[in-house]
Amino acid sequence: MALNWQIMALLGSAVFIEQIFALPGLGEAGESGVLAG
Amino acid sequence: MFGALLRKLGRTVVILLVVSFTTFVLMYSNAYEIARATLGIGANELKESDVRVQMTYLGLDRPLLVQYGSWLKGAVTGDFGESFFTGQSVTGMLATRVPVTLALVILTIILTAVLSVLIGVTAAVRGGWVDRVIQFLAVLGGAIPAFVIAIVLVFAFAVSARILPATGYVSPEQGLTEWARSIALPVLALLIGSVANAASQFRGRSSTRSPGTSSARCGPGGSASRGSSSAMCCATPEAPA
Numbered sequence: 001m002a003l004n005w006q007i008m009a010l011l012g013s014a015v016f017i018e019q020i021f022a023l024p025g026l027g028e029a030g031e032s033g034v035l036a037g
Numbered sequence: 038m039f040g041a042l043l044r045k046l047g048r049t050v051v052i053l054l055v056v057s058f059t060t061f062v063l064m065y066s067n068a069y070e071i072a073r074a075t076l077g078i079g080a081n082e083l084k085e086s087d088v089r090v091q092m093t094y095l096g097l098d099r100p101l102l103v104q105y106g107s108w109l110k111g112a113v114t115g116d117f118g119e120s121f122f123t124g125q126s127v128t129g130m131l132a133t134r135v136p137v138t139l140a141l142v143i144l145t146i147i148l149t150a151v152l153s154v155l156i157g158v159t160a161a162v163r164g165g166w167v168d169r170v171i172q173f174l175a176v177l178g179g180a181i182p183a184f185v186i187a188i189v190l191v192f193a194f195a196v197s198a199r200i201l202p203a204t205g206y207v208s209p210e211q212g213l214t215e216w217a218r219s220i221a222l223p224v225l226a227l228l229i230g231s232v233a234n235a236a237s238q239f240r241g242r243s244s245t246r247s248p249g250t251s252s253a254r255c256g257p258g259g260s261a262s263r264g265s266s267s268a269m270c271c272a273t274p275e276a277p278a
Contacts (some may be wrong), residue, residue, distance in 0.1 A: 006234070007146065013183045013227055014141045020187045021223045022204035025137035 057112075061105045068097035075121045095121060137206060144224050149231040156232065157239025171236065178233025187226035194222060 015027035022028075065071070072091040073080045080088065092098045096107075111118055117127035160171040195203035201222050207215040 006231070007142070010145060010227060010231060011138070011142055013230070014138055014145070014223075017183055017187055017223050017226050018138065018141070020184060020191075020226075021206075023137055023141070023206045023220070023223060024134060025141065026131075026134050027138070028134060 057109070058105060061108065062101060065097065065101060065104060068092055071095070071121065072097055141220060141223055141227065144220070145227045145231055148224070148228055149235050152228070152232045153235035153239050156236040157241075158243050160236070160240040161243035168240075171240070175233040175237045175240070178229045179237065181230070183226050183230050186229050187222070190222050190226055 015025070017023075018025040018027035069088060069092065072095060073083075073088050075095065076083060076088065076091055089098070096104065099107075108118060115128060117131070119126055120130065123130075156171055156175075160168045191203045194201040201218055203222070205219060207219040209216045
């Protein structure tokens with residue numbers, strides 16, 4: 001269970017970090033962003 | 038076995054329905070503003086009736102439950118609709134973006150598993166100042182938010198040293214080296230906090246299970262004695278009867 005939460009937290013952080021580094025992932029910033037845009 | 042699997046599956050479906058419905062309500066409860074936003078910067082000068090027309094065009098004038106039902110029906114078949122802004126299929130957009138996020142997460146998980154075991158076990162086995170330094174760094178790494186680490190890394194490796202790119206992504210098809218360089222800083226930003234947390238856990242587990250280290254310093258009933266961590270003593274598993 002703890003591992004599941006850690007992976008979920010990591011996924012959330014990854015989406016956020018993608019915005020900082022302008023990576024075209026789920027967290028891509030701007031109007032085309034799927035989750036965080 | 039089969040019953041437990043069914044129960045878990047049922048629970049997952051309920052959670053998915055609750056989460057998707059809550060998210061849907063939060064996003065679509067202000068349909069007027071969504072319609073206005075899709076009209077662009079000049080929407081502030083438009084009349085309310087124009088925005089209402091856009092709402093009807095996008096199907097946002099329907100009751101929320103009807104909208105959710107329509108979305109759910111499509112989602113079950115893999116059709117998540119189209120983006121209000123770009124008109125592109127959401128499924129297609131996900132298909133191009135998920136691999137980037139997954140690459141980042143999977144790489145971080147693999148490196149976390151390797152590094153945290155090495156660091157955690159080293160701290161537990163060596164003890165002394167090595168353990169204290171690792172514990173201090175683990176607390177520090179776990180306490181600093183990833184976005185702060187990311188900004189520091191950009192300044193250090195992209196702005197000052199100029200050895201890694203600050204932004205942008207290169208797909209693996211264009212060259213593995215360039216791909217690795219493009220995701221090196223994001224992975225490192227995620228890795229520091231992740232390794233710090235996992236290494237602390239491995240260190241605690243290794244210490245409590247190793248007879249030569251901290252468990253020997255724990256008092257009767259798992260109470261902490263001098264020089265041992267109370268958290269570690271309390272975490273010592275009960276011996277089987």
